[in-house]
Amino acid sequence: MKRAIATALAVAALVAGCSSDGEQPPVNPAEPGRLRVLAGSELADLKPVLDQAAQATGVQVEFTFTGTIEGAEILASGKADGRFDAVWFSSNRYPQALPEAARRLGTQTKIATSPVVLGLSRAKATELGWADKPVTWTDIAQAAADKKFSYGMTDPSASNSGFSALVGVASALAGTGSAISATEISAVTPRLKGFFAAQTMRAGSSGWLSEAYQRRATGEDPGAEVDGLINYESVLLSLNAGGKLPEPLTLVYPSDGVVTADYPLTALKDAPEHVRADHRKLTDYLREPDAQREIMSRTHRRPAVPTVELTKDFTAQTLVELPFPATEQAFDALLMAYFDEIRRPSRTVYVLDVSGSMDGERITSLRGALVGLTGANNDLVGRYRRFHGREEVTFIPFSDQPQQPISFSVPESNPQGELDRIKSAAEGLDSSGGTAIYTSLDRAYQLLQAQPDDGRFTSIVLMTDGENNSGQDYADFERAQANRDERLKGVPVFTVLFGEGNKGEMENVARRTGGKVFDARDTDLQHVFREIRGYQ
Numbered sequence: 001m002k003r004a005i006a007t008a009l010a011v012a013a014l015v016a017g018c019s020s021d022g023e024q025p026p027v028n029p030a031e032p033g034r035l036r037v038l039a040g041s042e043l044a045d046l047k048p049v050l051d052q053a054a055q056a057t058g059v060q061v062e063f064t065f066t067g068t069i070e071g072a073e074i075l076a077s078g079k080a081d082g083r084f085d086a087v088w089f090s091s092n093r094y095p096q097a098l099p100e101a102a103r104r105l106g107t108q109t110k111i112a113t114s115p116v117v118l119g120l121s122r123a124k125a126t127e128l129g130w131a132d133k134p135v136t137w138t139d140i141a142q143a144a145a146d147k148k149f150s151y152g153m154t155d156p157s158a159s160n161s162g163f164s165a166l167v168g169v170a171s172a173l174a175g176t177g178s179a180i181s182a183t184e185i186s187a188v189t190p191r192l193k194g195f196f197a198a199q200t201m202r203a204g205s206s207g208w209l210s211e212a213y214q215r216r217a218t219g220e221d222p223g224a225e226v227d228g229l230i231n232y233e234s235v236l237l238s239l240n241a242g243g244k245l246p247e248p249l250t251l252v253y254p255s256d257g258v259v260t261a262d263y264p265l266t267a268l269k270d271a272p273e274h275v276r277a278d279h280r281k282l283t284d285y286l287r288e289p290d291a292q293r294e295i296m297s298r299t300h301r302r303p304a305v306p307t308v309e310l311t312k313d314f315t316a317q318t319l320v321e322l323p324f325p326a327t328e329q330a331f332d333a334l335l336m337a338y339f340d341e342i343r344r345p346s347r348t349v350y351v352l353d354v355s356g357s358m359d360g361e362r363i364t365s366l367r368g369a370l371v372g373l374t375g376a377n378n379d380l381v382g383r384y385r386r387f388h389g390r391e392e393v394t395f396i397p398f399s400d401q402p403q404q405p406i407s408f409s410v411p412e413s414n415p416q417g418e419l420d421r422i423k424s425a426a427e428g429l430d431s432s433g434g435t436a437i438y439t440s441l442d443r444a445y446q447l448l449q450a451q452p453d454d455g456r457f458t459s460i461v462l463m464t465d466g467e468n469n470s471g472q473d474y475a476d477f478e479r480a481q482a483n484r485d486e487r488l489k490g491v492p493v494f495t496v497l498f499g500e501g502n503k504g505e506m507e508n509v510a511r512r513t514g515g516k517v518f519d520a521r522d523t524d525l526q527h528v529f530r531e532i533r534g535y536q
Contacts, residue, residue, distance in 0.1 A: 030085055032274040034060050035282065038080060039088040040160065041065040042206055042232075043263070045299045049291060057281040068094050068160050073380045075101035085275040086268060090114075090160040090232075090261035097328045106269035107276065109283035112292075112301035115258040115319055116164040117251055119236035120228035121217075124149050125250035134255040137172035145194025149227040152201030152209050157335055157384035158534030161206045164259035165230045166338060169195055171322045172256045179323035182333035192342045199344060201226050202457060204534020208516065210235045217245050221514035223490035232261060237300035237313055253315055257322035262304065335384055340412060345390035346457040346536045349444040353464035353498075355399040358431040362465055362499060369526040370395075370426035373533070374419040377526075385530040387422065389415055392456070394447060395425055398440035399433030400470040405447055437464050439471030441509075442480060445488055459492050459536050461529075462509065463520075465499030474505050481512055489513075494532050496520050 030036065043063070054060045064084070066074065071087060072095040074080050080087070081104070087095070092108060095101040118140060125131045128143060143149060154162035171180045173188040180188075201216070201223070203209035213229050215221040229236065233251065240248045265286070267279040285291055292303035296311060303310070325331055352366065375386035387393055389412035397403045406425050410418045444460050451458075468474070481489065492515035495506040499521070510517045516535065520528040 030082075030272065030275065033058050033278065034062055035275065035278055036062045036083065036085045037064070037088050037265075038066055038071050038074065038084045038086075039063045040068060040071075040090050042090065042235075043088060046295070048298060049286070049294050052294070053282055053285050053291070057278075057285050059278045059282045061282070067158055068163075069157060069384065070381055071095070072098050072101045075104050080104065080268065081270065084268060085271050086266055086279060088263065088265045090263055091164075092264050092266060093324050094163075094331065097326060097331055104269055106267040106271065107279060108264040108266040109279075109287070110262045110264050110304040111283070111286050112263045112295050112299070112304050113260050114232040114234040114263075114301045115253070115260040116161050116168060116230065117233050117236065117253050117258060118151070118228060118230050119239070119249035119251050120149060120151075121245075122247045122250050124227040125252065130252050131250050135252050136256045137169045137254045138256070140252070140254065141169060141173060141191055141195040144196075144198035145191070147198060150198050150200040150224075151228045151230055152203065152213055152226050153199055153230040154203050154206055154209055155534035156338060158204035158531075159206055160261060161231050161235070163335075164261065166334060167324060168254070168257065168259045168322050170334060171324075172254065177323075179325045180330065180334070181325070182327075182330045185333050185337050189337060189341055192338075196338075196343045197455075200224065202535055204531060206231055206235050210239050212514065214239060214242070214244055215514070222486075222512070223492070223514045224486075233302075233314075234300040241300065241313075251315065253317050253319060255317075255320070257320040259322050259324060260319070263301070332383075339384070340389035344455060344457055345392070346459070347392040347394075347448075347451065348458070348536050349394045349396060349405075349447060349460045351402075351440050351444050351460060351462045352395060352397045352429070353399075353435060353437070353466065354397045354403075354429050354431045354433075355435040355466060356432050357435070357466045357499065363429060363431040365525045366463070367426050367429055369524075369529040370429075371423050372526045373529060374423045374426075376423060381530060385533040387415075387419060389413065393422060394444075396440055396444055396447070397429055398436055398443075399431075401436050402440035402443040405443070434470040435464065435466045435468055436471035437462070437468040438473055438477045441477060441493070442472060445480070445484065445491075448488060448491060449485075453487055457536060459494060459515070460513075461494045461496065461532055462506070463496040463498060463525075464501045464506075467500065467502050468505075474508070477509065478512070492516070492535070494518060494535060496525075496528055496532075498525065 050061050068089045075095055076098045153165055156163035156166040170188055173191050174180050174184050216223055216225050236249050236251055265283055267276055287305055289308050292305050292308045295301055296303055373387055387410050389410055391410045394405050394407040396405045408418055408422050493509050493513040494515045495510045495517050497506055497519045507517050518528045
């Protein structure tokens with residue numbers, strides 16, 4: 001499941017054009033020769049192949065990027081009806097588990113495949129003895145629990161690669177030979193906790209995760225180096241092919257099974273006949289041997305057509321496919337256990353601009369975005385993106401100086417009381433005064449300096465709608481950053497562009513800290529705050 005709405009991939013402007021927000025309707029109505037496709041953003045790398053396909057078939061693809069859970073919810077709610085002609089996710093497993101989404105799926109044609117596997121630096125794989133022998137998920141989980149290696153993985157509610165990894169290790173540890181059920185999850189929770197104890201990098205996007213890993217490996221990012229990644233085979237092979245890693249990744253294919261993405265291009269059931277005809281033309285072309293080899297060469301995904309021979313880049317190991325949960329109840333139970341019990345808890349400081357320029361709709365939007373993170377919006381995405389058990393959250397509102405921090409600790413059980421406190425604090429935000437961005441950001445670092453080094457995922461979210469005009473300036477931030485201890489240097493700052501915020505400075509803050517810029521200037525602020533949750 002891929003939560004990459006409004007990511008950097010939006011610049012790909014795929015084929016005829018694309019949107020990066022699944023909640024905005026396409027401008028153009030349905031017409032022959034154009035397929036309006038709700039898609040996972042990793043498919044941006046198919047642009048050259050789809051350009052060739054458009055020339056050969058006359059069918060042009062108009063992408064709107066979204067995540068799988070978001071896309072499934074759009075389908076189930078009926079919001080895709082009349083707006084999209086097809087969907088193209090890494091897998092249809094989640095939409096098929098929602099009855100209202102499943103009934104809207106028409107003809108499904110698999111275009112490529114890619115298993116989710118573990119990639120480790122060559123030195124670490126050799127040290128563990130995993131370079132040339134069969135390794136199971138149980139072996140991997142035990143070594144992770146013993147802190148013998150570290151890895152990065154995407155948020156399973158935001159990205160299909162993360163969810164596939166969670167399903168894979170949970171199913172393998174359950175050892176039943178069938179899809180893990182909601183009732184079996186508690187039995188494997190202790191071992192899953194051990195497995196996730198070694199996760200030191202999170203992301204809401206497979207692509208961003210691989211780029212961040214590369215920056216860590218080359219020393220460009222300030223965070224500690226990570227030994228490997230759990231990601232699509234295609235992403236790991238692409239990293240190796242890029243030639244920028246200090247040493248290539250060794251891919252570890254668990255012998256007890258993997259979960260594989262199969263990228264089905266799916267026409268919607270009620271689409272008009274001309275859409276079904278265009279879908280057939282496009283998928284027939286993409287499954288031709290030459291197109292399959294082009295996809296394999298460009299994207300490192302495996303061909304979906306068995307007669308197309310794999311290149312030498314791919315393992316000769318026979319891959320076992322693990323069973324996948326088939327019900328929404330099993331999906332939900334696994335994800336909620338992951339957030340509330342299994343994963344390493346997080347500590348997040350929100351540095352929030354409440355200056356005078358935020359008056360009116362902007363402060364209302366900020367309040368609503370924060371309230372939404374308490375689970376007040378009872379939709380599927382909101383359920384997974386709310387604050388979860390064991391999280392520590394702090395608000396530092398600021399205008400011409402930082403206000404007193406307001407801190408919260410969400411309990412593992414019965415969290416509603418603390419969530420209500422967060423909601424009340426968010427609703428009480430008011431706007432006035434100037435804009436002391438860097439003095440307030442420095443206050444967040446002071447607060448984190450006083451916290452114990454207890455293994456939590458720690459991050460800062462900085463949201464501002466204007467230029468800094470009070471207190472410290474950007475140069476002061478750079479000097480302070482250079483002198484922080486290594487633990488604080490590795491804390492990513494996720495900056496949110498809003499209103500007239502300084503784009504260049506916000507990009508620099510994110511780059512200097514190993515964070516990411518999120519653009520809310522033309523997107524609902526609640527949507528952006530939800531997206532950031534995939535990185536915390």
